[in-house]
Amino acid sequence: MWALSTSGGGASYHHGDLRRGLIAAGQDLLRSGGVEAVSFREAARLAGVSHNAPYRHFPSREALLAALATEGFLALHRALDRAAGEARPPDRLTALGRAYLRFAEGDRATFRLMFGGTLDRAAHPDLAEASAAAFGTLRGAVAEREPSASAHRDALRAWALVHGLAHLVADRQIEAAQAEACLV
Template identity: 45%
Template sequence: MSTSRRAEHYHHGDLRHALLEAAMAMLEAEGAAGLGLRELARVVGVSPAAPYRHFDSKGRLLEALAITGYQRFSTAMWAAERQSAPARRIGAMGQAYVRFALDNPNLFRLMFSPELKRDGRPSLRLAADAAFDTLKAVTAALPEGEKRVAALRAWAQVHGLAVLLLDGQIALRPGEDVDALVAAVIGAG
């Protein structure tokens, strides 16, 4: 193989972004267990060593995916909050929370996976905290001492509902609309 051809084969415009997008697709299709840096390199069309320039391990790749997930998650909740009347903001954010989980089940599970410890991963901690801050923002009118507990209460409710739905623990009745059920359960209707 000539040097110019090799350089052409290994050159990629934005490899980190391409790797993350391909990994996101693989994650949703196969779950975190199905992800591997060598397979990812094959899918993107680069050498097996190329992904290691951006992610020194599978753990770092999973961390980057979780950070991307938290960013998308926060964006979805903020969009729901901005599009709602003040009295319905927390319910709209709760619905966005559960909808994100249902639309991105493997990403959602990765984001909250006990295997991805936030300790020692400052970027992951910041992304997770920013997502929680979206829930805290709608409690701004409450006294300072009540904001955290109100946000935790809302988080526990929507997270529990999302996990129960993802795990099939809540069976939908024939013709039942999951979004209407979620709205009724969290009081957003």
């Protein structure tokens, strides 16, 4: 048992791929109980190891949270890229916005962790890189549609609009359908 295929960058370990297991456990906890519920010891329990094993893979609880957020940015990036590939230029920006909103709606806890400001990006390079990569796709789509001199400001505005809608949806202040109606 435990013949996990390490389908990623992680090394292969003693008892399977514990790092991956802890991230999976953390995602479960995050989605079911929010950031507060992500506990080092509980993640260890779910992964079937002792309460101290996680320290061999994450230097602190915050590092685990950063890994979860990084995972989130990777997923968002994939979703944005997919949406960009399926739409032609005129509608592309709207499609990206919709994908952004769908992501926030589909995994509210992760979205809030990603943008909750709890995590210090400077202290977690992987996180900074993953988030910059995701926004690169968005910025590219804006520049493509609006190649004016004020492209930067327009990109920012588009980003902020979508981001604000996503937060409002994640916080259940508005309905997802209302948010999508604002994208036109």
